[in-house]
Amino acid sequence: MFFYNLRLARMSLMKQPGLTALMVAAIGIGVGACMTIVTYVYALSSDPIPDKSEELFAVRLxxxxxxxxxxxxxxxxxxxxxxxxxxxxxxxxxxxxxxxxxxxxxxxxxxxxxxxxxxxxxxxxxxxxxxxxxxxxxxxxxxxxxxxxxxxxxxxxxxxxxxxxxxxxxxxxxxxxxxxxxxxxxxxxxxxxxxxxxxxxxxxxxxxxxxxxxxxxxxxxxxxxxxxxxxxxxxxxxxxxxxxxxxxxxxxxxxxxxxxxxxxxxxxxxxxxxxxxxxxxxxxxxxxxxNRLSTVTEWMKVNDVASNEVLVVMWVGFLFLAACLVNTIGLILARFIAKAPVIGLRRALGASKGAIFRQHLLEVALVGVVGGALGLVLSRLGVMGVRRMLSDADRLTGMNLDLLFMTFGIAVLSAILAGLYPTWRVCQMAPAGYLKTQ
Amino acid sequence: MELRPILSAMWRNRTGSVLVAMQIALTLAIVVNCMFMTKERVDFVNRPSGMDIENIVVADSVGFGSDYEHDRTIDEDLRLLRELPGVIAVSPTRSIPMSGSGSANGFAGSRDDDAPRHTANYYFVNEDILDALGVKLESGRAFRDTEVRRADDPDLDRLSPQVIITRALADKLFDGEPAVGRLMYDGLGESSEVVGVIEHMFGAWVSWSDFDQVAMFPRRTGGTQTRYLIRAEPGRRDALVPLVETTLSEANRTRLVRNVRTMEEVVSNSYEGDRAIATTLSVAVVLLLSVTGLGIVGLASFTVRQRTKQIGTRRAIGARKRDIIRYFLLENWLMTTIGIVIGTALTIGINYGLASAFEVEQLDYVFLVIGMFLLWLLGFLAVVAPARRAAKVSPAIATRTV
Amino acid sequence: MLDMQDISRVYRTDLVETHALRGLNLSVDAGEFVAVTGPSGSGKTTFLNIAGLLESATDGRYLLDGVDVNTLNDNQRSRIRNEKIGFIFQSFNLIPDLNIFDNVDVPLRYRGFGGKERRQRIEKALEQVGLAARMKHLPSQLSGGQQQRAAIARALAGNPGFLLADEPTGNLDSLMARQVMDLLEEINANGTTIVMVTHDPELARRAHRNVQLLDGQLASPDLFARPAAADDVDLQPVA
Structure with missing residues (x-):
């Protein structure tokens, strides 16, 4: 059933390429912008010596x-x-x-x-x-x-x-x-x-x-x-x-x-x-x-390593992502409502609410994956931009597995979050309502 | 055109309308806050420095080896630098203003033990410093060459008898009274006579609250290091940079010449983070407006497609093309306006949140007005194309079953 | 097979209350071919939706194959639609993006059959309706009659005991309509119970038994052949 749903999702997305491109772009740009700054903040706030950071103390009198x-x-x-x-x-x-x-x-x-x-x-x-x-x-x-x-x-x-x-x-x-x-x-x-x-x-x-x-x-x-x-x-x-x-x-x-x-x-x-x-x-x-003994992470906090200015930009990044998500919710909802007759038919032919839910959630997850890939590319571009602006950014903004997973995780999670309400709406549609008006 | 039918159509499709309004509201809030914070940064970076930054070249000299002679090196360097084409004035200095590195000390305007101490960035300079920096002398005089203590002076590390200070420091020390001729005291009770007051200049740290409290003493820097401020005639700075580098390097091989660069680079380096934030926020504004604009285009196109039959029917019963266009423009304008109303509250809320968590300044409401106008324009532009497409729907569609 | 006792259905909006069905009693035996006729607004569509488990009755008892469907939850109802009921619609309701094979495949997917079993069933059903050669075609590439036969194949592929047809020839010209009716008779002859809703008395006559709906109730058998109204008005349940 997973692959059947995947095929349906692909077909559905290919059918309205303009709308699909918009959704992918919205998620991609949102995630890309957000991850650019998160990459920077992540480097600033992650533990530089995780094996021992709790045993090393900055000593001050x-x-x-x-x-x-x-x-x-x-x-x-x-x-x-x-x-x-x-x-x-x-x-x-x-x-x-x-x-x-x-x-x-x-x-x-x-x-x-x-x-x-x-x-x-x-x-x-x-x-x-x-x-x-x-x-x-x-x-x-x-x-x-x-x-x-x-x-x-x-x-x-x-x-x-x-x-x-x-x-x-x-x-x-x-x-x-x-x-x-x-x-x-x-x-x-x-x-x-x-x-x-x-x-x-x-x-x-x-x-x-x-x-x-x-x-x-x-x-x-x-x-x-x-x-x-x-x-x-x-x-x-x-x-x-x-x-x-x-x-x-x-x-x-x-x-x-x-x-x-x-x-x-x-x-x-x-x-x-x-x-x-x-x-x-x-x-x-x-x-x-x-007389103070501070662990590495405590010491970084005392020194405000991630400065207020940087944190503000990070919050702006999150808000930016939220705005992109609201955008995506609207687009997904529009597309799902357009599909109401076919969904009604599938329900009539015996698809349970769960089956419809899974089918459409997979569709939005797919948008999330593609959007995540776009977001990854955009965040790398963004990081290149940050490197041009900040001389210390080179050492800070290397790609690693954590960030890769984080980017895709945020993208897919965002897409699913954005798709949740439209998908739920779709499942509530009475199957009978749309069969005559196709 | 009547609003009531539009409103009731919007009410029936309230989820869609709410989403568009929310989108507009969030966009407004983010765009206005970003524009405001960008402006704050730009203003911060563009504060007048009081110095002729565009025409100054700086260089570091570090002696090493047992053959190095500090005073002789400086004498020779000054002579060579002054002879370079286009050079107006040269002064040695302990550190470069606005570079992020420098020294500060507390000074008082009277000998009293409880006289308030004010922190000032201090510099060790020569008689040509006013010309070398291009700062404006407000009262008093410049240093005389006889006042400048050489590095081998046994009294080098005692406080210099003369000092030139900025107006900002003078006002703090002497409560706005004329400063020339007054004495400025350090913590050990030694004093310097204020011989000149300059209008304004920056100290070492651009983000420091007392950035414009500066004192300059006529003396050389001890040890083996010194820096030079070299001011060129307009347009001759860039040619001077390589010239300074080779001249100093070839003149004396018992020291290193480093960091020969324009003061503009030094300053721009200090503002790097502020610039980066301003750029990032402006990019966010442009991107978000694009995403929102395209999103509205997408949703409006979708609505038009959904209502093709309804539009055909309206056309069949006599609506003109412009009536159709007007309908969609008006509908969109209503949603945008609702979004802007919600967005205004959200904008202020976000500004308040950022202000209390991260010490962001209170919003300048001009930006809210600009943001509203921008979003109205954006909403209008985004719906024009879909509305025109709607107007092209044939009236004949009404009689067809789709 | 199908036993409706005292079925009522009320649609409520803020302003009006519409009684679509008022105490309908109907029972259909296995193997029957029943035509339900009636003028516009008589409750045909509502009857069909309830009989097909697409919506629930406000009141009354409905036993399908001995099971009281009012007690079932949404998932169980979906399962019964999938396994026991085949739908045939006036406007065919084929999914335009899927070819004929994939359209017939849709209910089988939700049934959870394996790939081989599905293929066999699809081929058999399409052969039965004479479209075996067209399985790779998209619906838009077929004539109306062929589309409706494809829809019938979709209804048959799951071997339902019970076919529900809603104006199956309503969108077809008379020649194609006859072919479709022939096919339905053949299916019925093979043992499938058929309930067909139509306002065309001509068509109704080909069924074993005619039932007429009037104002949401079963009209007495001697009230026959009423003139049909020109338009059909849909009532949609209020969500």
């Missing part, structure tokens, strides 16, 4: 100004970064399974070869745990060892791109590279890795690329380096030198901890509270104790 909260719009939150001295203190804790302080820096890479011009690279100063904590894949070698962190050794993990520039596509572990005026030994090269949202540091754009150079965080404690990223200060203190900054109340460091169990989390929270209590005794941390 409220060391801010006693007179005013850090955030105007969410006064309950702590600043998004730590002071350098607090970060160094937190690294002493042995409670987290893994943890890492991190900060951005700018390095000039000076290639040994004369053929390659020196270039600037954003580097991440962080701990050895960074890579395992965030499941960063290695192409060659691996992270540096604990002594490198402890002694601020000049070791570096390169990104794939920089490695290719400097060493071709070869295993460069053991080679050295001149960063600014200092020579670093390569200990590892990471493979392509780019979370859609740069969850571990969203201060300068949520969708920035992953850094291509990684060096021990402790280097920033021993040598003067050109930091990048945000420096936020509240206290009036004389900061003339790099070392002044490290000792100041300015927040400059991101800090992450991996806590696998709730007990571990509670223990760590207590440890943090204890630490800030101790600091209060020294005249710091004058605000009420507010």
């Amino acid at each position: 409220d060391s801010w100004n006693p007179d005013e909260p850090y955030w105007d719009n969410k006064p309950e939150e702590a600043p998004e970064q730590l002071t350098h001295r607090d970060a160094m203190a937190l690294l002493e804790s042995t409670i987290p399974t893994r943890h890492a302080a991190m900060r951005k820096a700018v390095y000039t890479v000076v290639p040994d070869s004369e053929d390659v011009a020196p270039f600037l690279n954003i580097a991440r100063m962080t701990g050895r745990d960074f890579f395992e904590m965030f499941q960063v894949p290695f192409l060659y070698g691996g992270s540096w060892d604990e002594s490198a962190d402890a002694n601020a050794e000049s070791v570096v993990v390169l990104g794939r791109e920089t490695n290719e520039k400097l060493f071709g596509d070869t295993n460069s572990v053991g080679e050295t590279v001149l960063l600014g005026t200092e020579r670093f030994t390569v200990v590892g090269v990471i493979d392509a890795w780019q979370p859609a949202v740069l969850f571990y540091d969203m201060n300068n754009g949520e969708t920035n690329p992953v850094e291509d150079i990684f060096v021990p965080f402790t280097i920033s404690d021993r040598r003067e380096i050109a930091g990048a990223g945000n420096t936020n200060c509240w206290k009036d203190e004389q900061i003339d030198t790099y070392w002044d900054l490290l000792q100041s109340e300015c927040v400059i460091v991101q800090f992450w901890a991996e806590l696998e169990t709730p007990q571990q989390k509670a223990e760590y929270q207590a440890w943090l509270d204890n630490y800030t209590e101790g600091q209060k005794a020294l005249g710091r941390f004058e605000r009420p104790t507010n």
